[in-house]
Amino acid sequence: MPPASRIDSRVEDVIAWFAREARDLPWRDPGCSAWGVLVSEIMLQQTPVNRVEPVWREWMSRWPTAHDLAAAPQADVLRAWGRLGYPRRAKRLKECAAVLVERHGGDVPRELDELLALPGIGEYTANAVRAFAFGERAVVLDTNVRRVIGRAWRAQPLPTAHLTRAEREHAAALVPASALEAAAWNAGSMELGALVCTARRPRCDECPLQAECAWVAAGAPGLEEAPRRTQAWHGTDRQVRGRMMALLREADAPVDLASCPQLEDVEPEQRDRCLASLVADGLVEARGGEPVTYTL
DNA sequence: AAAACGGGGAC
């Protein structure tokens, strides 16, 4: 990563804003373990902070180390994950814990390629762990940071669907040379994107970059025309899978999901398809017998 | 390159 030759005033302003406005989150506690940071990043991949925080606290109190999670029954792990969504993340986090125990003595590695080799960890999460768990000077590029840089530096209303090489290089050039400032920039630009420079309704009046923002200077164009990212929900396989997982989390015995009253409104074809996909994902276990029943 | 994958809160 090429070092930032000179710190940008907008970067300085984000760092100063973050020093004032940073939320007090448990995984930002200096005493939080690298494992705790990794767990938080997996939970935060698709889920807002306010929903993650209580689950993270309970989770870390129950399984403080990778050894603890690796030894936990998957059903307990999926129940503790609760309604965070995308339960495959919980399964992969447990698998990740097992790999840490097998290959790294239960510790979280700090090398990028070793992090990328772990289940459930991609480019964003690997760099986030390096930055927030180890204080390394990493390029942490989630959609929040991409949006902040896109607007304040490049006058773009919203990031493109895919990260380009030029964008990655621009982001790398903005990361301050000092590890301490780099960490503040990485956390602060994410926080600014999450709280102020939001996608559809940015709070420019509260933004520390308002006077310096290239997009504001251009008149904040293009937001209305930008393509929406809505996904169907009602009646989708996604929703049915979620309902099935919720039933199994609350059950204390195997459930006959093919004919239970809570799923009467679901067509048999969709029910079977969703059950098969949950079993294929390794989230649900089919028990033989007549009728066939299911458990976590 | 595109599709699959939850769920809750704001309006």
Added chain:
DNA sequence: GTCCCAGTTTT
């Protein structure tokens, strides 16, 4: 009710 939010893996 409708819209918004978003990283990793699989195809």
